[in-house]
Amino acid sequence: MSDLAITGVPDGVRVPFLYFGVDNSKASYFQASERVLLIGQRLPDGTAPAGAPVQIFGNEDALFGAGSMLADMARIVRLKSGFAEMWALPLDDAAAGVAGTWTVTVDVDASALTVAGSVGIHIGGFRCAAAVLPGDEPQDIAQALADAINADSHAKVLAAADDGVITLTANHKGLTAGQIDVRVTYNGVGAPVAGVTLTVAQTQMGTENPALSAALATLADEPYKWVALPYTDALSLTTMRRFFDDQNGRWAAMRMIYGHAFSARTTDSPALLVQFGGTVNDQHLSVLGIYGTPSAPWEVAAALAAYGLVHLSDAPELSRPEQTLELPGIFAPEVPDRFDRTVRQTLYYRGIGGYTVTQEGAVRLDRLLTTYQVNGLGIADTSFLDVTTLAQLMYFIEYVNNGIATAFPRVSLKDDGNPVFPGQFAVTPGRIRTYVIGLADHLANANVIENVDRFADLLVVARDSTDPNCVNMILPPDFVNQWRIGKILVQFYNQYPATT
Structure with missing residues (x-):
């Protein structure tokens, strides 16, 4: 075994003592950055x-x-x-953008509006509602509903009422921002009280995304x-x-x-x-x-x-x-x-x-x-x-990159067949190859890739022919697939045939 080199401890030190170096390269584990x-x-x-x-x-x-x-x-x-x-x-918002707008027209049949109830509009799936009483006019209902919408700080629109018509304006300008779903009922829920009808129409499509x-x-x-x-x-x-x-x-x-x-x-x-x-x-x-x-x-x-x-x-x-x-x-x-x-x-x-x-x-x-x-x-x-x-590919690349960078952070490079002793901080293509196959084993155990033996057969690790400081690799992962489809034949009998 060659002499052990520890960073910070010079060769030739003669002062008696125990000199401990700390190496964390074997303690770290892979953790992807996920945001x-x-x-x-x-x-x-x-x-x-x-x-x-x-x-x-x-x-x-x-x-x-x-x-x-x-x-x-x-x-x-x-x-x-x-x-x-x-x-x-x-x-x-884009300066040239236009906000989407909708109108909600309120109609009242006074003869049918005989009991108190509510009216509401589903905006982005959430219902904003207002109370209705017999005798209410369209403008009363429109104003009450507009006030209820504006009272919801998370509503996707602003509302304004005028003469029985509510105008809804998307909070943002833009093509996508104007794709807000506005409807009276959702899955049969939200029908207005008898005697009141609400009619929704989109009057302006949003334009120009940022x-x-x-x-x-x-x-x-x-x-x-x-x-x-x-x-x-x-x-x-x-x-x-x-x-x-x-x-x-x-x-x-x-x-x-x-x-x-x-x-x-x-x-x-x-x-x-x-x-x-x-x-x-x-x-x-x-x-x-x-x-x-x-x-x-x-x-x-x-x-x-x-x-x-x-x-x-x-x-x-x-x-x-x-x-x-x-x-x-x-x-x-x-x-x-x-x-x-x-x-x-x-x-x-x-x-x-x-x-x-x-x-x-x-x-x-x-x-x-x-x-x-x-x-x-x-x-x-x-x-x-x-x-x-794509997820497997990202994980595979980041895992292998982390493993190699951690195992061989600053090393010299030798041809295969040359001895590599502890403390030399040297590596050969063969040692890299062995390490990469070990990483593949870990990835197979983690259910990311399969058929590691075949991976090893196809793996290429070799020094570059023109740059002696470069190692070329071809990594051939076989990613685990997903069971998405089952083809099953039910081959039935009215009576199993007699067997001898």
Whole structure:
């Protein structure tokens, strides 16, 4: 055995003593950095400045304004994980944007309005109601209902009443901010008292989502693994694709920050979702189609990001399929608007995720895909079909990177066949190879990869032919799959045949 080298203890020391060095390299364990990043709009009364990331500690109303897009998103994430490390990237409304507006027209049949009752409007799934008495005129009811809406600090709209008509204006300008669900009844609940009729109409669609590029640049190289993206317009999706890009973005080999974005489409019928799916092709984006939900698209995006944090962040959970997992806080579409198996099957060939609804009305994931569908030649490609594959890939890379960097932080490099003694801080390609196979064993035990023997056969670890300081590796993980489909034949008999 060669002499032992301890950092800080010089060779040749002659003073009698016991000199203890401390080496923590064998005590550390892998722990991925897991954050949820909520991208969305703030209100002017929020204290958080626009265009820079801010951490959320349960103070979302103060940071972004009560009734803001970001405050909604933070509350949804907390329903899934109260311990989430939650960050936001606040945006101001686009200067050229237009806010969505709705009218609620109140009509009264005095002869039928003979008993007291209530009227209400479901806004984003939540009902705001006001009392009605016999003799009330349309303007009385409209004003009372407008006052009730404005009294709710978390309402997504502002209300104004005039001559029996309530005008609702979205809190934010923008295309997505104007996609708020406004209806009188939800699942048969909320019908006005006899003699009163409410008629809802959207009179102005929202326009112009905020630009993302400048705000995304402020994130620098800080890790934000699960990103809730409320916008699905073409410009926003192009910007996010560049943000995560494999060549120059967060997935590039020279950056290695990674991450995944989640969005939702809540106002598209199946035909429109199929059409939309034909316009996107990004393995770092997942979109859930949930037509007819009263929940806003930013709330669904936040629920999906929370799913990523809780179920895609750590092994062995990240290798399990997502079907049956609930999205807390998301309202189910009414029965006629829910997607059956045929619709979901079609959407899954267009990169759009689907859901199911339980008897009690809970929204549960069915299958969550990435939008990646074809390779660079336009040929159908299933390599990045499911979001679980991206989660496994991120975990695998970060685990191996952490293991190698911890085991060999500052070492010299020798050819195989040369002796390596303790204290030399040297390594050979063969020793690296053995260590990597050991990491693969750990990952197999954690249910991330399988078939380690084959991994070892295909693993390549070799010194570069031109740079003697470089080791080249090819790592061939076989990721664990998910049991999503069972094909079962029931081959029945009226009577088993006699046997001899």
